[in-house]
Amino acid sequence: MKLLTHNLLCSNVRGLRPGGGFPLRIQASDVSVRPVPFNAAFVARLVPRLRWGALLEAAESLPPEPAPDYEGDEAFLRRVHHVLLEVRGGGTPKPPFGGGLTPPKPPLGGGV
Amino acid sequence: MAGSGRRPEHRGPPELFYDEAEARKYTQNSRVVEIQAQMSERAVELLGLPQDRPCLLLDVGCGSGLSGDYISEEGHYWIGMDISPAMLDVAVEREVEGDLLLADMGDGIPFRPGMFDGCISISAVQWLCNADKKSQSPPKRLYRFFSTLYTALARGSRAVLQLYPENSEQLELITAQAMRAGFTGGMVVDYPNSTKLCLFQTRAELAKFAFQGLGTECADGEEMHQAKFTNERTRFRNAKGKSVKKSRDWILEKKERRRRQGKEVRADTKYTGRKRRPRF
Numbered sequence: 134m135k136l137l138t139h140n141l142l143c144s145n146v147r148g149l150r151p152g153g154g155f156p157l158r159i160q161a162s163d164v165s166v167r168p169v170p171f172n173a174a175f176v177a178r179l180v181p182r183l184r185w186g187a188l189l190e191a192a193e194s195l196p197p198e199p200a201p202d203y204e205g206d207e208a209f210l211r212r213v214h215h216v217l218l219e220v221r222g223g224g225t226p227k228p229p230f231g232g233g234l235t236p237p238k239p240p241l242g243g244g245v
Numbered sequence: 246m247a248g249s250g251r252r253p254e255h256r257g258p259p260e261l262f263y264d265e266a267e268a269r270k271y272t273q274n275s276r277v278v279e280i281q282a283q284m285s286e287r288a289v290e291l292l293g294l295p296q297d298r299p300c301l302l303l304d305v306g307c308g309s310g311l312s313g314d315y316i317s318e319e320g321h322y323w324i325g326m327d328i329s330p331a332m333l334d335v336a337v338e339r340e341v342e343g344d345l346l347l348a349d350m351g352d353g354i355p356f357r358p359g360m361f362d363g364c365i366s367i368s369a370v371q372w373l374c375n376a377d378k379k380s381q382s383p384p385k386r387l388y389r390f391f392s393t394l395y396t397a398l399a400r401g402s403r404a405v406l407q408l409y410p411e412n413s414e415q416l417e418l419i420t421a422q423a424m425r426a427g428f429t430g431g432m433v434v435d436y437p438n439s440t441k442l443c444l445f446q447t448r449a450e451l452a453k454f455a456f457q458g459l460g461t462e463c464a465d466g467e468e469m470h471q472a473k474f475t476n477e478r479t480r481f482r483n484a485k486g487k488s489v490k491k492s493r494d495w496i497l498e499k500k501e502r503r504r505r506q507g508k509e510v511r512a513d514t515k516y517t518g519r520k521r522r523p524r525f
Contacts, residue, residue, distance in 0.1 A: 138324050138344040141360045145353040145393055155357065169342070175299040175322065182360060218322075221344070 136191050137217040140183050156187035162222070169218045176214045177204045183217075192216040252411065258377035263308070263329035272309040272335050281367060285315035288365040288405040291433065294321065300362035303397065305350050305406075306369025308332040310341035316365070317342040324361075326350065351386030353393035361397055364404040371408045374415045387419060391426035404428070493518030 144154030180199055189195060195216060196209070203209050256262050263271070271277055294300050300321045304313050307325025309332050316323045323343035327333055333345050348355060351373050373387050394404060410416040420432065488494035496518040503510045511517075 134346070135344045138346065141324070141356050142346075143355060143357045145355045167340075172299055172320075175301075178298065179301070184357075 135218060135221050136188065137179070139191065140188055140217075156184065156190070159191055159222070164220060164222045166215075166219050167221065169214070171211060171214050173207060173210050176210045176217070179217065180213065188216070192220075252409075254372055254375050254411070258375075259372050260328045260330070263332045265331045265334070268309060268329065268331040268335045271332070272311065272339070278311055281311040282315055284367050284407050285312040285365065288312070288367065288407055289316065289319060289321075291405045292363045292365065292403050294363060301360070303354070303356070303361045303364040303394075304343065305354070305364060305366035305394075306372070307336065307343070307345065308369075310336040310339060310343065310345070312365065312367045313341050313343045326354075350390050351381065353389045354397045355393075356397040358396045359399045361402065362399055363402050364394060364398060364406075366404075366406040366408075368407060368409055370406045370419060371410055371415065374411070374418065384418060384422060387422035388426060391423045391428060395427050403430070 139157065139159060142155075142157055144157060146154065180203060185195075185199060189197065195212060199213075200206060200209065253262055292302075302316055302321055302323045304310075304316065304323050304325040307313055307323075307327050308329070310325060313323050313325055313336075324346065325336070325341075325343050326346040326348045327336075328347070328349045330347060333347055336345055346355075350369070370387075370390075373390060374383050376383055398404060408419070410419065416432070488498065497513060500510050500513065500517075
Protein backbone atom coordinates (compact mmCIF):
# COMPACT_ATOMS: atom_id res chain seq x y z
CA MET A 134 0.00 0.00 0.00
CA LYS A 135 1.21 3.47 -0.82
CA LEU A 136 1.49 6.24 1.73
CA LEU A 137 -1.05 8.28 -0.24
CA THR A 138 -3.70 5.66 0.43
CA HIS A 139 -2.64 5.45 4.06
CA ASN A 140 -3.06 9.19 4.43
CA LEU A 141 -6.54 9.17 2.93
CA LEU A 142 -7.79 6.10 4.80
CA CYS A 143 -9.70 6.42 8.02
CA SER A 144 -11.51 3.81 10.02
CA ASN A 145 -15.27 3.99 9.65
CA VAL A 146 -16.17 1.69 12.51
CA ARG A 147 -19.20 3.06 14.26
CA GLY A 148 -18.86 4.44 17.75
CA LEU A 149 -15.46 6.07 17.34
CA ARG A 150 -15.04 9.56 18.77
CA PRO A 151 -14.82 12.21 16.02
CA GLY A 152 -11.45 12.03 14.35
CA GLY A 153 -10.61 8.84 16.25
CA GLY A 154 -10.25 6.64 13.17
CA PHE A 155 -7.16 8.36 11.86
CA PRO A 156 -4.31 7.64 11.24
CA LEU A 157 -4.23 3.88 10.93
CA ARG A 158 -1.22 1.97 12.18
CA ILE A 159 1.42 1.12 9.60
CA GLN A 160 2.74 -2.44 9.46
CA ALA A 161 4.95 -2.65 6.42
CA SER A 162 6.64 -6.02 6.00
CA ASP A 163 8.71 -5.20 2.95
CA VAL A 164 9.09 -1.80 1.35
CA SER A 165 9.69 -1.49 -2.36
CA VAL A 166 10.07 1.48 -4.68
CA ARG A 167 8.55 1.52 -8.14
CA PRO A 168 8.97 4.57 -10.37
CA VAL A 169 5.77 6.38 -11.30
CA PRO A 170 5.69 9.22 -13.86
CA PHE A 171 5.91 12.55 -12.07
CA ASN A 172 3.08 15.03 -12.49
CA ALA A 173 3.68 18.31 -10.67
CA ALA A 174 0.09 19.57 -11.02
CA PHE A 175 -1.38 16.41 -9.53
CA VAL A 176 0.99 16.36 -6.55
CA ALA A 177 0.38 20.05 -5.91
CA ARG A 178 -3.35 19.36 -5.84
CA LEU A 179 -2.84 16.47 -3.43
CA VAL A 180 -0.86 18.43 -0.82
CA PRO A 181 -3.81 20.38 0.69
CA ARG A 182 -5.74 17.13 1.11
CA LEU A 183 -3.02 15.45 3.12
CA ARG A 184 -2.70 15.37 6.87
CA TRP A 185 0.91 16.38 7.10
CA GLY A 186 1.40 15.11 10.65
CA ALA A 187 0.46 11.56 9.72
CA LEU A 188 2.75 11.69 6.68
CA LEU A 189 5.68 12.86 8.82
CA GLU A 190 5.24 9.88 11.13
CA ALA A 191 5.83 7.59 8.16
CA ALA A 192 8.41 9.61 6.23
CA GLU A 193 10.87 11.62 8.29
CA SER A 194 12.72 12.99 5.27
CA LEU A 195 9.98 15.53 4.59
CA PRO A 196 10.03 19.08 5.93
CA PRO A 197 7.87 19.63 9.05
CA GLU A 198 5.46 21.89 7.15
CA PRO A 199 4.86 22.39 3.43
CA ALA A 200 6.17 25.81 2.42
CA PRO A 201 3.46 28.38 1.58
CA ASP A 202 4.58 28.54 -2.06
CA TYR A 203 5.05 24.78 -2.55
CA GLU A 204 3.27 24.81 -5.92
CA GLY A 205 6.31 26.21 -7.68
CA ASP A 206 8.89 24.26 -5.68
CA GLU A 207 9.63 21.28 -7.90
CA ALA A 208 12.24 19.71 -5.64
CA PHE A 209 9.69 19.60 -2.81
CA LEU A 210 6.96 18.24 -5.07
CA ARG A 211 9.29 15.53 -6.35
CA ARG A 212 10.05 14.46 -2.80
CA VAL A 213 6.36 14.34 -1.93
CA HIS A 214 5.69 12.43 -5.16
CA HIS A 215 8.35 9.87 -4.26
CA VAL A 216 6.99 9.38 -0.74
CA LEU A 217 3.33 9.28 -1.73
CA LEU A 218 3.28 7.37 -4.99
CA GLU A 219 6.53 5.48 -5.50
CA VAL A 220 7.18 3.87 -2.13
CA ARG A 221 4.90 0.96 -1.39
CA GLY A 222 4.90 -1.43 1.52
CA GLY A 223 3.73 -5.03 1.72
CA GLY A 224 3.07 -7.50 -1.07
CA THR A 225 -0.61 -8.35 -0.89
CA PRO A 226 -3.12 -5.74 0.13
CA LYS A 227 -4.57 -6.32 3.57
CA PRO A 228 -7.82 -5.07 5.04
CA PRO A 229 -7.16 -1.66 6.53
CA PHE A 230 -8.24 -2.57 10.03
CA GLY A 231 -7.86 -6.17 11.10
CA GLY A 232 -11.32 -7.50 11.76
CA GLY A 233 -12.41 -4.19 13.20
CA LEU A 234 -15.17 -3.81 10.68
CA THR A 235 -17.41 -6.54 11.96
CA PRO A 236 -19.61 -5.38 14.81
CA PRO A 237 -19.02 -7.13 18.14
CA LYS A 238 -21.47 -9.88 19.00
CA PRO A 239 -24.10 -8.97 21.57
CA PRO A 240 -23.63 -10.66 24.95
CA LEU A 241 -25.76 -13.71 25.64
CA GLY A 242 -29.07 -13.05 27.36
CA GLY A 243 -29.83 -14.06 30.94
CA GLY A 244 -31.94 -17.05 29.99
CA VAL A 245 -29.15 -18.90 28.18
CA MET B 246 -25.24 -23.76 -5.79
CA ALA B 247 -28.59 -22.18 -5.24
CA GLY B 248 -30.55 -20.09 -7.66
CA SER B 249 -30.45 -20.04 -11.41
CA GLY B 250 -26.70 -20.45 -11.64
CA ARG B 251 -26.54 -18.04 -14.52
CA ARG B 252 -25.87 -15.07 -12.36
CA PRO B 253 -22.66 -15.14 -10.36
CA GLU B 254 -24.40 -13.43 -7.42
CA HIS B 255 -26.53 -16.56 -6.95
CA ARG B 256 -23.56 -18.85 -6.61
CA GLY B 257 -22.12 -17.47 -3.44
CA PRO B 258 -20.44 -14.55 -1.74
CA PRO B 259 -18.09 -12.54 -3.98
CA GLU B 260 -14.96 -13.24 -1.96
CA LEU B 261 -15.53 -16.97 -2.50
CA PHE B 262 -16.92 -16.82 -6.03
CA TYR B 263 -13.91 -14.93 -7.37
CA ASP B 264 -11.34 -17.51 -6.33
CA GLU B 265 -8.00 -17.97 -8.03
CA ALA B 266 -9.35 -19.88 -11.02
CA GLU B 267 -12.21 -17.46 -11.59
CA ALA B 268 -9.92 -14.45 -11.19
CA ARG B 269 -7.51 -15.79 -13.78
CA LYS B 270 -10.36 -16.65 -16.15
CA TYR B 271 -11.83 -13.20 -15.71
CA THR B 272 -8.61 -11.41 -16.53
CA GLN B 273 -7.52 -13.61 -19.44
CA ASN B 274 -10.82 -13.73 -21.26
CA SER B 275 -10.48 -11.25 -24.09
CA ARG B 276 -14.25 -10.70 -24.29
CA VAL B 277 -14.44 -9.73 -20.62
CA VAL B 278 -11.41 -7.47 -20.99
CA GLU B 279 -13.00 -5.73 -23.95
CA ILE B 280 -16.35 -5.25 -22.22
CA GLN B 281 -14.65 -3.95 -19.09
CA ALA B 282 -12.64 -1.47 -21.12
CA GLN B 283 -15.78 -0.28 -22.92
CA MET B 284 -17.69 0.17 -19.71
CA SER B 285 -14.82 1.98 -18.01
CA GLU B 286 -14.61 4.29 -20.96
CA ARG B 287 -18.30 5.06 -20.72
CA ALA B 288 -18.11 5.51 -16.95
CA VAL B 289 -15.18 7.93 -17.13
CA GLU B 290 -16.99 9.79 -19.89
CA LEU B 291 -20.04 10.17 -17.64
CA LEU B 292 -17.85 11.37 -14.77
CA GLY B 293 -17.22 14.55 -16.71
CA LEU B 294 -13.73 15.10 -15.36
CA PRO B 295 -11.81 18.24 -16.34
CA GLN B 296 -9.64 17.57 -19.36
CA ASP B 297 -6.46 19.33 -18.37
CA ARG B 298 -5.75 18.13 -14.87
CA PRO B 299 -5.27 14.63 -13.45
CA CYS B 300 -7.77 13.55 -10.81
CA LEU B 301 -7.80 11.04 -8.00
CA LEU B 302 -10.53 8.46 -8.53
CA LEU B 303 -11.92 5.66 -6.43
CA ASP B 304 -12.63 2.34 -8.13
CA VAL B 305 -15.10 0.31 -6.09
CA GLY B 306 -14.91 -3.38 -6.92
CA CYS B 307 -11.75 -2.89 -8.94
CA GLY B 308 -11.05 -6.63 -9.18
CA SER B 309 -7.95 -7.31 -11.20
CA GLY B 310 -7.67 -3.66 -12.20
CA LEU B 311 -9.12 -3.91 -15.71
CA SER B 312 -11.16 -0.75 -15.24
CA GLY B 313 -8.21 0.92 -13.56
CA ASP B 314 -6.06 0.38 -16.64
CA TYR B 315 -8.33 2.65 -18.59
CA ILE B 316 -8.20 5.33 -15.87
CA SER B 317 -4.39 5.20 -15.91
CA GLU B 318 -4.41 5.49 -19.70
CA GLU B 319 -6.46 8.65 -19.37
CA GLY B 320 -3.80 10.07 -17.08
CA HIS B 321 -5.75 9.93 -13.82
CA TYR B 322 -4.74 8.25 -10.60
CA TRP B 323 -6.90 5.71 -8.84
CA ILE B 324 -7.28 3.75 -5.64
CA GLY B 325 -9.20 0.50 -5.95
CA MET B 326 -11.01 -1.56 -3.38
CA ASP B 327 -12.31 -5.09 -3.75
CA ILE B 328 -13.47 -7.90 -1.52
CA SER B 329 -11.81 -10.79 -3.35
CA PRO B 330 -8.17 -11.43 -2.37
CA ALA B 331 -7.64 -13.64 -5.43
CA MET B 332 -8.66 -10.87 -7.82
CA LEU B 333 -6.38 -8.43 -6.03
CA ASP B 334 -3.51 -10.91 -6.26
CA VAL B 335 -3.97 -10.94 -10.02
CA ALA B 336 -3.97 -7.14 -9.99
CA VAL B 337 -0.69 -7.13 -8.04
CA GLU B 338 0.78 -9.59 -10.52
CA ARG B 339 -0.26 -7.40 -13.42
CA GLU B 340 1.47 -4.47 -11.71
CA VAL B 341 -1.41 -2.05 -12.09
CA GLU B 342 -0.75 1.64 -11.53
CA GLY B 343 -3.28 2.25 -8.81
CA ASP B 344 -3.19 1.28 -5.18
CA LEU B 345 -5.27 -1.64 -3.95
CA LEU B 346 -7.26 -2.20 -0.82
CA LEU B 347 -9.00 -5.33 0.44
CA ALA B 348 -12.32 -4.15 1.86
CA ASP B 349 -16.03 -4.87 1.70
CA MET B 350 -17.98 -1.99 0.21
CA GLY B 351 -21.01 -2.95 2.28
CA ASP B 352 -19.05 -1.98 5.39
CA GLY B 353 -18.63 1.50 4.00
CA ILE B 354 -15.93 3.36 2.16
CA PRO B 355 -13.08 3.83 4.64
CA PHE B 356 -11.78 7.21 3.52
CA ARG B 357 -11.67 10.68 5.00
CA PRO B 358 -14.31 13.17 3.79
CA GLY B 359 -13.88 14.94 0.50
CA MET B 360 -10.84 13.01 -0.70
CA PHE B 361 -11.83 11.84 -4.19
CA ASP B 362 -12.61 13.70 -7.39
CA GLY B 363 -14.86 10.93 -8.59
CA CYS B 364 -15.82 7.31 -8.17
CA ILE B 365 -16.45 4.58 -10.69
CA SER B 366 -17.62 1.05 -10.14
CA ILE B 367 -17.94 -1.53 -12.88
CA SER B 368 -20.33 -4.46 -12.33
CA ALA B 369 -20.02 -4.51 -8.58
CA VAL B 370 -22.89 -2.79 -6.80
CA GLN B 371 -25.44 -5.51 -7.63
CA TRP B 372 -23.54 -7.81 -5.26
CA LEU B 373 -24.81 -5.67 -2.37
CA CYS B 374 -28.37 -6.76 -3.11
CA ASN B 375 -27.60 -10.25 -1.86
CA ALA B 376 -27.32 -11.20 1.78
CA ASP B 377 -24.63 -13.84 2.20
CA LYS B 378 -24.89 -14.01 5.95
CA LYS B 379 -27.84 -13.83 8.30
CA SER B 380 -26.47 -10.66 9.81
CA GLN B 381 -26.37 -8.84 6.49
CA SER B 382 -29.25 -6.67 5.41
CA PRO B 383 -29.01 -5.47 1.79
CA PRO B 384 -30.79 -2.12 2.30
CA LYS B 385 -28.60 -1.32 5.29
CA ARG B 386 -25.41 -2.29 3.48
CA LEU B 387 -26.44 -0.29 0.43
CA TYR B 388 -27.20 2.73 2.55
CA ARG B 389 -23.92 2.45 4.40
CA PHE B 390 -22.09 2.14 1.09
CA PHE B 391 -23.77 5.17 -0.43
CA SER B 392 -23.60 7.39 2.63
CA THR B 393 -19.89 6.76 3.22
CA LEU B 394 -19.22 7.14 -0.50
CA TYR B 395 -21.00 10.48 -0.40
CA THR B 396 -18.71 11.73 2.35
CA ALA B 397 -15.57 10.41 0.65
CA LEU B 398 -16.28 12.38 -2.53
CA ALA B 399 -15.25 16.00 -2.92
CA ARG B 400 -17.80 18.72 -3.46
CA GLY B 401 -19.33 18.68 -6.90
CA SER B 402 -17.84 15.34 -7.88
CA ARG B 403 -19.73 12.41 -9.33
CA ALA B 404 -20.01 8.70 -8.85
CA VAL B 405 -20.75 6.50 -11.85
CA LEU B 406 -21.81 3.01 -10.89
CA GLN B 407 -22.37 0.46 -13.60
CA LEU B 408 -24.35 -2.54 -12.49
CA TYR B 409 -26.35 -5.53 -13.63
CA PRO B 410 -29.58 -5.46 -11.67
CA GLU B 411 -31.45 -8.73 -11.51
CA ASN B 412 -34.87 -7.11 -11.69
CA SER B 413 -36.52 -3.76 -11.35
CA GLU B 414 -36.98 -4.16 -7.58
CA GLN B 415 -33.23 -4.36 -7.09
CA LEU B 416 -32.75 -1.26 -9.16
CA GLU B 417 -35.42 0.52 -7.19
CA LEU B 418 -33.79 -0.48 -3.92
CA ILE B 419 -30.38 0.73 -5.05
CA THR B 420 -31.72 4.04 -6.33
CA ALA B 421 -33.79 4.59 -3.19
CA GLN B 422 -30.78 4.04 -0.92
CA ALA B 423 -28.62 6.31 -3.07
CA MET B 424 -31.20 9.08 -2.89
CA ARG B 425 -31.52 8.60 0.85
CA ALA B 426 -27.79 9.01 1.24
CA GLY B 427 -28.01 12.37 -0.51
CA PHE B 428 -27.10 11.55 -4.09
CA THR B 429 -29.02 13.18 -6.86
CA GLY B 430 -28.99 12.28 -10.52
CA GLY B 431 -30.30 9.20 -12.15
CA MET B 432 -29.94 6.24 -14.33
CA VAL B 433 -28.61 5.86 -17.82
CA VAL B 434 -29.75 2.68 -19.54
CA ASP B 435 -27.34 1.91 -22.35
CA TYR B 436 -28.72 -1.32 -23.76
CA PRO B 437 -32.42 -1.52 -22.84
CA ASN B 438 -33.30 -4.28 -25.27
CA SER B 439 -30.50 -6.70 -24.67
CA THR B 440 -31.31 -9.37 -22.14
CA LYS B 441 -27.88 -10.83 -22.02
CA LEU B 442 -25.90 -7.69 -21.55
CA CYS B 443 -28.12 -5.33 -19.66
CA LEU B 444 -26.09 -2.29 -18.90
CA PHE B 445 -27.72 -0.08 -16.37
CA GLN B 446 -25.73 2.87 -15.31
CA THR B 447 -26.66 4.82 -12.28
CA ARG B 448 -25.24 8.20 -12.42
CA ALA B 449 -25.33 9.98 -9.16
CA GLU B 450 -24.34 13.54 -8.97
CA LEU B 451 -23.52 15.14 -5.69
CA ALA B 452 -25.83 17.85 -4.57
CA LYS B 453 -23.79 20.94 -4.12
CA PHE B 454 -25.40 22.32 -1.00
CA ALA B 455 -24.38 19.47 1.26
CA PHE B 456 -20.68 20.09 1.15
CA GLN B 457 -20.55 23.82 1.50
CA GLY B 458 -17.37 24.78 3.27
CA LEU B 459 -15.52 21.62 2.38
CA GLY B 460 -13.91 23.08 -0.72
CA THR B 461 -10.58 23.95 0.80
CA GLU B 462 -9.71 21.44 3.43
CA CYS B 463 -7.76 22.36 6.50
CA ALA B 464 -6.63 19.77 8.98
CA ASP B 465 -8.80 20.91 11.88
CA GLY B 466 -11.84 22.22 10.08
CA GLU B 467 -12.80 18.95 8.50
CA GLU B 468 -14.20 17.12 11.46
CA MET B 469 -16.43 20.03 12.32
CA HIS B 470 -17.84 20.17 8.83
CA GLN B 471 -18.35 16.45 8.76
CA ALA B 472 -20.24 16.48 12.03
CA LYS B 473 -22.44 19.29 10.84
CA PHE B 474 -23.15 17.40 7.65
CA THR B 475 -24.24 14.29 9.52
CA ASN B 476 -26.58 16.24 11.76
CA GLU B 477 -28.33 17.83 8.87
CA ARG B 478 -28.95 14.52 7.26
CA THR B 479 -30.48 13.08 10.42
CA ARG B 480 -32.85 15.98 10.64
CA PHE B 481 -33.82 15.45 7.03
CA ARG B 482 -34.59 11.83 7.73
CA ASN B 483 -36.73 12.69 10.71
CA ALA B 484 -38.67 15.26 8.78
CA LYS B 485 -39.43 12.75 6.07
CA GLY B 486 -40.81 9.94 8.24
CA LYS B 487 -42.83 9.94 11.43
CA SER B 488 -43.00 12.88 13.76
CA VAL B 489 -40.71 13.09 16.78
CA LYS B 490 -41.73 10.81 19.62
CA LYS B 491 -43.60 12.40 22.55
CA SER B 492 -44.31 15.51 20.52
CA ARG B 493 -47.86 16.87 20.22
CA ASP B 494 -48.06 15.70 16.61
CA TRP B 495 -46.99 12.23 17.57
CA ILE B 496 -49.60 12.06 20.32
CA LEU B 497 -52.34 13.31 17.99
CA GLU B 498 -51.36 10.75 15.36
CA LYS B 499 -51.39 8.01 17.91
CA LYS B 500 -54.81 9.01 19.27
CA GLU B 501 -56.18 9.14 15.75
CA ARG B 502 -54.84 5.67 15.09
CA ARG B 503 -56.46 4.29 18.25
CA ARG B 504 -59.73 6.00 17.31
CA ARG B 505 -59.68 4.24 13.97
CA GLN B 506 -59.20 0.96 15.76
CA GLY B 507 -62.42 1.70 17.61
CA LYS B 508 -60.84 2.20 21.00
CA GLU B 509 -61.94 4.67 23.63
CA VAL B 510 -59.82 7.79 23.28
CA ARG B 511 -60.02 11.14 25.06
CA ALA B 512 -60.91 14.10 22.86
CA ASP B 513 -58.17 16.32 21.46
CA THR B 514 -58.05 19.58 23.41
CA LYS B 515 -55.65 22.42 23.85
CA TYR B 516 -54.19 20.50 26.80
CA THR B 517 -53.26 17.47 24.67
CA GLY B 518 -49.52 16.94 24.62
CA ARG B 519 -48.86 19.82 26.97
CA LYS B 520 -46.25 19.53 29.68
CA ARG B 521 -47.47 19.38 33.25
CA ARG B 522 -46.46 22.12 35.60
CA PRO B 523 -43.54 21.25 37.88
CA ARG B 524 -45.75 20.96 40.99
CA PHE B 525 -48.65 18.99 39.62
